Amino acid sequence: MIRVGVAGAAGRMGATTCAAIEAAEDLTLAARVDPALGTTLDDVLGDVDVVVDFTRPDTALANARACVQAGVHCVVGTSGWDVGALEGEPGAGKVLFCPNFAIGAVLMMRFAAEASEHMAAAEIVELHHDGKLDKPSGTAARTAALMRGDVPIHSVRLPGLVAHQEVILGGLGETLTIRHDSLSRESFMPGVLLAVRRVAQIERSPLVGLEHVL
Ligand SMILES: NC(=O)c1ccc[n+]([C@@H]2O[C@H](COP(=O)([O-])OP(=O)(O)OC[C@H]3O[C@@H](n4cnc5c(N)ncnc54)[C@H](O)[C@@H]3O)[C@@H](O)[C@H]2O)c1
Numbered sequence: 161m162i163r164v165g166v167a168g169a170a171g172r173m174g175a176t177t178c179a180a181i182e183a184a185e186d187l188t189l190a191a192r193v194d195p196a197l198g199t200t201l202d203d204v205l206g207d208v209d210v211v212v213d214f215t216r217p218d219t220a221l222a223n224a225r226a227c228v229q230a231g232v233h234c235v236v237g238t239s240g241w242d243v244g245a246l247e248g249e250p251g252a253g254k255v256l257f258c259p260n261f262a263i264g265a266v267l268m269m270r271f272a273a274e275a276s277e278h279m280a281a282a283e284i285v286e287l288h289h290d291g292k293l294d295k296p297s298g299t300a301a302r303t304a305a306l307m308r309g310d311v312p313i314h315s316v317r318l319p320g321l322v323a324h325q326e327v328i329l330g331g332l333g334e335t336l337t338i339r340h341d342s343l344s345r346e347s348f349m350p351g352v353l354l355a356v357r358r359v360a361q362i363e364r365s366p367l368v369g370l371e372h373v374l
Contacts, residue, residue, distance in 0.1 A: 164356055165191035165208035165232075167201055167223050172291070173214035173237060173345060180349040181212075187356060205230040210356050217241050217294050224366075228253040233359040237261060237352065239298030246366045255366040256359045256373065259298035261351030265325070266370050268340040269303045272327040275336055276307035279329035287316040287324040299325055302368070322347075 164181050168174035169192030181189045191204035193211075201211070201223055210233045213223050217240030224243075227234035228251035236243070236257040243257045260266065276282055286300040295315040303325070304311040323342040328335060342348065351370050358373035 161186060161188050162356060163188050163190035163207065163209045165193055165201075165204050165211045167193045167211055167213045168215040168238070169199075170194040170196035171214055173348070174212075176345040176349065177212055177214060177352055180346075180353060181356070184353055187353070201226055205232055208232055210235060210359055212236075212352060212356060213238050221245055224255050224257075225249060228255060228365075235352065235355040235359050237348070240294030243366050243368055253365075254359055254362050256355055256362055257366060257368050258351065258355055258370040259302040259368070260323075261348040261355065261370055262323075262340070262342050263351060263370075263374075264347075265299055265323075265340045265342070266351075266374065268325065268327065268338055269299070269306055270371070271338050272303050272329075273306040273308075275327075275329050275338065276309060276311070279331045279336060281309065282307060282311050282327060282329040284311055284313045285316065285326045285328065286313060287318070287321050287326075289321045289323075290317045290319050292317060297323070297325070299323070303327060 166174050166178050181187045190208045193199045193201050211227050213236045215238050220238035220241040224234045228249045231252035234255045284300045286297045296313040300313045327338045
């Protein structure tokens, strides 16, 4: 049994993650951490093997740092923070940051990287619900980083959306569009559970991308 703590447990992603962990036979939901629940990470680090972080851009780094130092592995889904600041951080906990846990989104990023080698130019349109704090999305930033050339990103924030992205590539007389849609937050859960099960085995830390454990 892997004992899992969820940081941001009262939020949209955190609550969905708590339900997925409770439903998994090989995982135990050992802690729900959230200021909205009156709990702090420091209170629970002695009781968990892995923390899943779905909090805010301004808290993810401090949370990951506390995990590393306590020897607790950390799976981070929060976007809009600097994972590079964890390079060389002393401590036994490993960090896996996944800008997107949806399997289809990981494939979209891979296909976009490949397509950019063959098309003249590309732009990204990312569309999210209006409660999302950061822009551009972590997925769009990661996609652009994996692609050849300078890839502009356009951000749309509207009620009704969940998480969507189009990568549009242009060439002589043709375009290619690669689109991914997360239609519900459940779309992220297979990837979250996979990352929780595999984070202890990653060879380097911090690592970015679910593809490292697929
Ligand atoms: N990687 C992915 O696949 C993926 C998918 C969806 C969303 N996200 C990202 O996940 C993050 C959370 O999204 P959301 O929609 O659930 O946000 P949300 O606002 O619904 O939830 C965030 C929760 O974090 C809590 N929180 C704030 N500070 C905290 C702290 N120090 N410790 C513990 N909890 C704290 C808040 O009280 C809140 O309940 C965002 O950055 C979002 O972009 C990532």
